[in-house]
Amino acid sequence: QVKSSNRNSYCFYLQEYTLIARKRLELSTLLHRALPEGQFHVLYQPQMDAAGRLVGAEALLRWTVHGQPVSPEDFIPLAESTGLIVPIGEWIFRSVCRQLRQWRQGGVEIGAVSINISAVQLRRPELARQLLDIAREEGTSPDTIMLEVTESEMLDDEVIPTVVALREAGFGLSIDDFGTGQSSLVKLKKLPAGELKIDKAFVRDIAHDEGDRQICAMILALSHALGLTVVAEGVETPEQFRLLRGMGCHRFQGWLFSPAVEADALVMAIPGLMAGLPGNDAGNTPIT
Numbered sequence: 001q002v003k004s005s006n007r008n009s010y011c012f013y014l015q016e017y018t019l020i021a022r023k024r025l026e027l028s029t030l031l032h033r034a035l036p037e038g039q040f041h042v043l044y045q046p047q048m049d050a051a052g053r054l055v056g057a058e059a060l061l062r063w064t065v066h067g068q069p070v071s072p073e074d075f076i077p078l079a080e081s082t083g084l085i086v087p088i089g090e091w092i093f094r095s096v097c098r099q100l101r102q103w104r105q106g107g108v109e110i111g112a113v114s115i116n117i118s119a120v121q122l123r124r125p126e127l128a129r130q131l132l133d134i135a136r137e138e139g140t141s142p143d144t145i146m147l148e149v150t151e152s153e154m155l156d157d158e159v160i161p162t163v164v165a166l167r168e169a170g171f172g173l174s175i176d177d178f179g180t181g182q183s184s185l186v187k188l189k190k191l192p193a194g195e196l197k198i199d200k201a202f203v204r205d206i207a208h209d210e211g212d213r214q215i216c217a218m219i220l221a222l223s224h225a226l227g228l229t230v231v232a233e234g235v236e237t238p239e240q241f242r243l244l245r246g247m248g249c250h251r252f253q254g255w256l257f258s259p260a261v262e263a264d265a266l267v268m269a270i271p272g273l274m275a276g277l278p279g280n281d282a283g284n285t286p287i288t
């Protein structure tokens with residue numbers, strides 16, 4: 001009996017394995033159809049200020065194939081290597097512009113929405129022009145949009161002219177996943193970014209790891225000196241929130257507050273979102 005159950009699980013494992021291997025091969029074919037077949041949608045993860053008020057949101061792409069969600073960690077690299085990130089990036093940008101207009105027309109004040117931009121998009125010199133055209137078509141002002149570019153990508157000399165053009169077009173710029181690249185601080189100073197996001201890798205163990213605490217404090221001191229707004233990502237516990245707030249971090253994003261949710265849920269989740277968090281009495285202020 002034991003033997004047969006082992007064999008069953010072995011067979012199951014093989015099936016599972018074959019499925020994963022095949023899926024990986026098929027993923028690229030599937031990805032080509034995702035946009036025309038309407039399989040993408042956008043979720044929004046709230047960003048809070050130190051008093052627990054909603055001050056912005058990050059747009060995060062979701063892909064569902066035959067009812068199965070595929071992680072961005074898996075399909076974004078594929079979209080980049082196939083070049084599909086260009087039309088996909090345009091689609092998400094337009095979707096966010098439309099959502100911003102809908103919120104505005106409904107009298108909802110969200111602050112700026114952040115959109116992730118890939119290096120592949122940045123290497124196209126016409127990017128700033130295109131995004132500006134889309135924003136105009138959709139009636140959205142560029143200053144309500146923050147473009148997130150990872151640290152290593154933004155510091156690539158090749159893309160700096162495009163980064164500058166985006167800033168001149170009026171978009172906000174945010175340095176994503178800060179601390180994971182190897183930026184020279186001199187270069188950092190030259191970037192036209194107004195915001196920096198501390199990578200969640202440094203936030204995760206901040207309550208237990210003295211080194212991570214020092215790194216966060218250092219990033220915050222540097223950012224304050226350069227006049228950058230700092231967002232901590234991956235804030236999961238009240239303790240992480242309290243520590244980062246104590247260090248002067250301006251904004252907070254993470255599961256402590258909310259995961260990425262549907263646009264309507266973002267608005268509904270606002271009142272009471274921060275209820276019960278330590279040292280916070282502004283928590284129940286609803287936005288109007």
Ligand code: C2E
Nearest residue numbers: 060061072073076092116117118234235236253254255256
């Ligand atoms: P990112 O831009 O650094 O986004 C933050 C990621 O952290 C998101 O993962 C988010 O769901 C996750 N997260 C949020 N709060 C927490 C938390 O408290 N704990 C933990 N452990 N994780 C948290 P997601 O949505 O899976 O996206 C992964 C990455 O895929 C993003 O990292 C971004 O680099 C990329 N991505 C997502 N959407 C887009 C897009 O529209 N365009 C491009 N180019 N890249 C995107």
Ligand code: MG
Nearest residue numbers: 058116148176
């Ligand atoms: Mg991001």
Ligand code: MG
Nearest residue numbers: 176177197233
């Ligand atoms: Mg990030």
Ligand code: MG
Nearest residue numbers: 176177199200
């Ligand atoms: Mg990240």
